[in-house]
Amino acid sequence: AQTVTQSQPEMSVQEAETVTLSCTYDTSESDYYLFWYKQPPSRQMILVIRQEAYKQQNATENRFSVNFQKAAKSFSLKISDSQLGDAAMYFCAYPPLESSGDKLTFGTGTRLAVRP
Amino acid sequence: GAVVSQHPSRVICKSGTSVKIECRSLDFQATTMFWYRQFPKQSLMLMATSNEGSKATYEQGVEKDKFLINHASLTLSTLTVTSAHPEDSSFYICSATDTFDDQPQHFGDGTRLSIL
Numbered sequence: 509a510q511t512v513t514q515s516q517p518e519m520s521v522q523e524a525e526t527v528t529l530s531c532t533y534d535t536s537e538s539d540y541y542l543f544w545y546k547q548p549p550s551r552q553m554i555l556v557i558r559q560e561a562y563k564q565q566n567a568t569e570n571r572f573s574v575n576f577q578k579a580a581k582s583f584s585l586k587i588s589d590s591q592l593g594d595a596a597m598y599f600c601a602y603p604p605l606e607s608s609g610d611k612l613t614f615g616t617g618t619r620l621a622v623r624p
Numbered sequence: 625g626a627v628v629s630q631h632p633s634r635v636i637c638k639s640g641t642s643v644k645i646e647c648r649s650l651d652f653q654a655t656t657m658f659w660y661r662q663f664p665k666q667s668l669m670l671m672a673t674s675n676e677g678s679k680a681t682y683e684q685g686v687e688k689d690k691f692l693i694n695h696a697s698l699t700l701s702t703l704t705v706t707s708a709h710p711e712d713s714s715f716y717i718c719s720a721t722d723t724f725d726d727q728p729q730h731f732g733d734g735t736r737l738s739i740l
Contacts, residue, residue, distance in 0.1 A: 543728065551715060553668075553731035599667060603728065610656055610721040610728050614667045 630732025
């Protein structure tokens, strides 16, 4: 079975500082997408960033960037200049091998607190 | 962008009642929709994949007769929790795939179901 592991149940960061959330996954595929989703207290699921495995360059979206290490099957999310609105649950997600392409497996999540 | 509307957002009902949750894609056609269940402080657990015009595909351990899924049109999937009991209380989230969009899934805002 394909798995997605987030080893940090909770993280805390000072406002304006940088924090990195870790994610590892298991796959035998060579090309695939990886995703980070944010779930604020409203519980809406928001796509933060995606990475396509065949691309060497790490994806970046404003203050959010990833450190994608394909050989290590690691996909960490870096949040720079943290803001109070970044406080949320963050889920790493990956389409499992047996899926039609759109089905996602989510990690267990990391709860991020931002200290003012 | 693609919008998924989920209704109702909150349901409180007595044990034994059947509850229907609707998931609509507002500005795109969704041949595939997904239903998730989320317990407090936990990740999203995929319950079933809903395919327009055909039977839903249920994940292992999910009772088909308890969680009835109907995907009668390209814009609507419904989840009916039949004869609900307190253990069915949870947060239910739907999502839909827009084949003309590069996001894997667009999520509804979820339904908080409380069975008394």
